[in-house]
Amino acid sequence: MDDDIQDGDDPAEAFDQLRAVIEGQDRELALLRRALEGLAAERAHIDVPDYTETLGRMQQSVDATATGSR
Secondary structure, eight states: OOTTSOOOSOHHHHHHHHHHHHHHHHHHHHHHHHHHHHHHHHHHTOOOOOOHHHHHHHHHHHHHHHHHTO
């Protein structure tokens, strides 16, 4: 199963070991969840510029070049 769980004859001890492993995984998942939430919140605050005008001028240049080379 898991390297942290040892084979033994005592079922109660086996369940305690399993519980400890699961609790450790729960803490890891909680940490990952908080990290991802932080990244998502950080990304939401990024100011993305509006490139509409620049892209329009670039498209006009491409169109003019394409029309002039025909």
